Amino acid sequence: MKLVITVVGKDQVGIIAKVSNILADNDVNILDISQTILQDKFTMMMYVEMNEQKINITDLKKAFEPMEENMKLAIQIYAEEIFNSMHKI
Amino acid sequence: MNRYEVFETVDMIHNEKLDIRTITMGISLFDCADENPKRACEKIYDKITKCAKDLVKTGEDIENTFGIPIVNKRVSVTPISLVAAASKTDNYLMFAEALDKAARTIGINFIGGFTALVQKGFMNADKILINSIPEVLANTELVCSSVNVASTKAGINMSAVRDMGQIIKQTAELTKDRNALGCAKLVVFANAVNDNPFMAGAFLGVGEAETVINVGVSGPGVVKTALEKVKGADFETVAETIKKSAFKITRVGQLVAKEAAKRLNTDFGIVDLSLAPTPFIGDSVAHILEEMGLESCGAPGTTAALALLNDAVKKGGVMASSSVGGLSGAFIPVSEDLGMIDAAEKGALSLEKLEAMTAVCSVGLDMIAIPGDTTAETISGIIADEMAIGVVNNKTTAVRVIPVPGKGVGDFVEFGGLLGKAPIMSVNNFSQKDFIARGGRIPAPLHSLKN
DSSP states (O other): OEEEEEEEEEOOTTHHHHHHHHHHHTTOEEEEEEEEEETTEEEEEEEEEOOTTTOOHHHHHHHHHHHHHHHTEEEEEEEHHHHHHHHOO | OOHHHHHHHHHHHHTSOOEEEEEEEEEOOGGGOOSSHHHHHHHHHHHHHHHTTTHHHHHHHHHHHHOOOEEEEEEEESOHHHHHTTSOOSOOHHHHHHHHHHHHHHTOSOEEEEEEEOSSOOOHHHHHHHHHHHHHHHHOSSEEEEEEEEETTTEEEHHHHHHHHHHHHHHHHHTGGGTTGGGGGEEEEESOOTTOOSSSSOOOOTTOOSEEEEEEEEOHHHHHHHHHTTTTOOHHHHHHHHHHHHHHHHHHHHHHHHHHHHHTTOEEEEEEOOBOOOSSTTOOHHHHHHHTTOSSTTSTTHHHHHHHHHHHHHHHHHTTOSSBOSSOSBOOBSTTOHHHHHHHHTTOOOHHHHHHHHTTSSSOEEEEEEETTOOHHHHHHHHHHHHHHHHHHTSOEEEEEEEETTOOTTOEEEOOGGGOEEEOOOOOOOOOHHHHHTOSEEOOOGGGOOO
């Protein structure tokens, strides 16, 4: 299933690298990335495909927890369907 | 999808506490009726634990699939007075114990349906059920009870109103060691709905399917944040802003409701478009009203603000779901809403103002702590007034007041968890003893004759 991941926090070296590594470790494929710096703040939006047989959102979130803690980032993961149901009629 | 939309949604869920407040499975218990009450209770336990055995797990699975929190998983059942009527017994405590045990077994946090519908008159079973309520609420933990005493079609059963004043007092007395917590699980209704997913008033009415999934969404924080962006704008803008937020909130409810019904192999019933607050920061309906420009909830202007909010929520939500039902509107439970608690504590919000507010919102006088020495007649008087508002305005109204033994105005009472905390509110103590003693039925209003 397809997910949207958002990462927000202070810009620092290696954010994309670390996020990508965690995704690769969990067999999650990146489909699209868009990233920008807004008023010193790193903001990234990722569109990914997760293999439901291997992992679910809750466990994937857990996999990001140490990174969130260490790098002081806010990482959120939700199913694409949530966004579609809200913003598309 | 653009960046703005993505971050808007993430903020709604993560920062503004958008969540699915409850997935409630309705289960018909009509086929559990039995002359032998013990046998009926066994059937009830077996049916609930069979039909809803995967409810909690499915709720958790959906959380894991979409990433959206689902706060409560609950069950509503056929009004027990209708199921127990066939049984030869004069006390329904054992039915409530069967519900309580079933609720524990499947791991839900409330079960609703210890209910009687007496708007026009009492069956024998209704009387037995009503008399069992205080004992039931004192001896079970998860069972919620409701009694419908009025409807626009039937008028107000004033004998039932009189009885419920006494029942509420007895319930408070029997649960006084827990701040009269039993009363927090007891609702007196006018025009109760058959598909309400919210406790304590949920039951599965007559005419509903065998099993059904009803979902309640919530997001007062989302609406408040949206309104913060239109400070000072006119009311058309306010209404449009609320409508858009309600639409988005409800779409998520619809998504989850459909998915839950599919996974549980059950009919999808309704999405209840209610703005249900919790006693946590950022989840208050009162704060939405204050965001519109009121110094405090309860100030003159509050009723108009709530009327606008309630209407805009429905207009925004109705297109977002294939089937809207339940109570649908804004809830104003005092102890469960941080803004309401503050307003009541500083004297900005009175019982009378709350009564006016109930004329324009989706429910009634909800989770209000009153002095322990309030008489049964006064409570009946409060109920009668509230029922009249519902009957004449063709809407659901309800009373869930908690006369806390040993506490008076100025005291504060804690119920814990989602039930919150509340200051004891002052009650007008002029007597209505002779009015309540009359009994009988206030006839239905003229506009009930629609055919």
